[in-house]
Amino acid sequence: MEKTKKHRGRLAETWHRLKKNKFAVVGLVIIVIVFLIAAFAPLIAPYAYDKQDLANAYCKPCAEHLLGTDKFGRDLFSRLIWGTRNSLTLGLGCVIAGAILGITIGAIAGYFGGQVDNVIMRIMDIFACVPMLLMCVVIAAILGPSIRNAIIAIAISTTPSYARLMRANILTVRDKEFIEAARAINCGNARIILKHIIPNAIAPLIVSITMNLGNSIISGATLSFIGLGAQPPLAEWGAMLADGRNFMRDHMELVLYPGICIMITVLAFNLLGDGLRDAMDPRLKN
Numbered sequence: 238m239e240k241t242k243k244h245r246g247r248l249a250e251t252w253h254r255l256k257k258n259k260f261a262v263v264g265l266v267i268i269v270i271v272f273l274i275a276a277f278a279p280l281i282a283p284y285a286y287d288k289q290d291l292a293n294a295y296c297k298p299c300a301e302h303l304l305g306t307d308k309f310g311r312d313l314f315s316r317l318i319w320g321t322r323n324s325l326t327l328g329l330g331c332v333i334a335g336a337i338l339g340i341t342i343g344a345i346a347g348y349f350g351g352q353v354d355n356v357i358m359r360i361m362d363i364f365a366c367v368p369m370l371l372m373c374v375v376i377a378a379i380l381g382p383s384i385r386n387a388i389i390a391i392a393i394s395t396t397p398s399y400a401r402l403m404r405a406n407i408l409t410v411r412d413k414e415f416i417e418a419a420r421a422i423n424c425g426n427a428r429i430i431l432k433h434i435i436p437n438a439i440a441p442l443i444v445s446i447t448m449n450l451g452n453s454i455i456s457g458a459t460l461s462f463i464g465l466g467a468q469p470p471l472a473e474w475g476a477m478l479a480d481g482r483n484f485m486r487d488h489m490e491l492v493l494y495p496g497i498c499i500m501i502t503v504l505a506f507n508l509l510g511d512g513l514r515d516a517m518d519p520r521l522k523n
Contacts, residue, residue, distance in 0.1 A: 254516040261512020267505035275322040284312040286319035286472035295488055305490055307480065311470075317494055319472040324502070327384055327457035327466065327473065332450050334392035339399020340442065344430050346400065347407030358404065361397040369394045373456060377465040384457075384473070387466040391456045395449060402445055406438035413437075440517050448510030451503035458499055474499050 255261055274281060283303075290310030298305045304313040346357040364372070376390035410416065411434060419429050458475025460466035467473035469480070474495040481491025 251513075251516045255512050258512040258515060260508045261516075264505040264508030264512065267501060268509060271321060271325065271502055271505070274318060275325045278318045278322045282312075282315040282318040284315040286316050287311065287470040288315075304494060307491055308484065313490065313494060316472040316477060317474075317498060320474045320477055320495065321498065323384065323467055323471060323473040324454055324457065324475070324499075327388060327461075328450050328454035330384075330388035331391035331395065331453035331457060332446055334388060335395035335449075335453075336399050336442065336446050338392065338396040340403045340435065340439075342396065343400035343403025344407055344435055347404035348411055348426065348430050348434060350411075354404070357400075361400050364394075365397040365401075367394075370456070370459065373460060374463070374465065377460055382465045382468055384467050384471070387457055387460045390460070390465075391453055394456075395453070398449075399442065399445070402442055403435075403438065406441055407434055410434055410437050444510055444514045444517060447513055448507055451506035451510075454499065454503055454506075 255265075288311060290306065293302070293306050293310045294308050296302050296306040296310070302312050302314065304317070306312055307316070342357060342361070346354045372394040373387075373390045376393055377387050380386035380389060416429060416433060419433050424432075454474075457466055458473070458478065461473050461475030462479045464479070467476040469476065477495040478492050481488065481495075485492045
């Protein structure tokens with residue numbers, strides 16, 4: 238019971254301090270709106286993302302098409318709405334998969350130490366030596382262009398950063414008294430790692446995951462832009478940029494709208510990540 242109250246107290250304190258950061262709150266509001274748009278895309282979008290109307294190609298904003306149309310007469314507003322869902326799916330998938338891999342690998346390396354730690358971290362160092370974007374392109378090219386393969390590529394490339402951070406956090410808690418107590422009552426290594434070590438070392442990773450969401454959206458858009466992510470006619474912000482780049486001189490809106498969506502979403506995640514970092518830092522307690 239005391240543990241539950243203490244846990245609730247930490248959450249309440251973090252939320253109380255987060256609310257004081259106006260920029261973090263703005264970022265949180267934007268993120269909530271973006272997620273709602275993604276969740277209710279079929280209800281919000283007036284047209285299907287792939288519905289063509291060649292007679293109204295490059296239509297200017299009007300009552301029927303709020304933001305105009307592209308070269309195939311597809312409604313830009315509808316494609317931006319559907320693109321929100323696909324871009325968030327891409328970003329969330331990358332972060333979740335990369336975090337699970339990195340946390341697992343870092344937990345094993347930090348807990349067991351010794352030769353296990355050396356072997357695992359040297360492998361992570363090899364991966365970390367390769368530029369992230371280059372690794373993403375290589376893996377995505379090998380697997381083939383699709384959103385799923387783009388998620389796999391970005392997740393693999395971000396795993397070393399999560400593993401290093403998790404390992405560093407575990408090294409600070411693995412010799413604590415409550416870990417020794419768990420060993421004394423013959424708790425298994427898996428239970429100690431999952432029930433005691435990871436929950437007490439996860440806080441800095443929450444901040445990293447939040448900020449990496451923005452980076453993952455950019456990486457996903459980059460892969461889609463060069464043809465290794467979302468494939469036509471699927472609506473995704475990076476793919477929309479690629480579709481409109483050859484016509485941007487005469488139809489700037491084709492790249493302007495998806496670019497603004499990427500910018501605002503990434504900025505929101507960065508603002509929230511900065512706010513969480515300050516709110517969860519015990520050295521900044523008032």
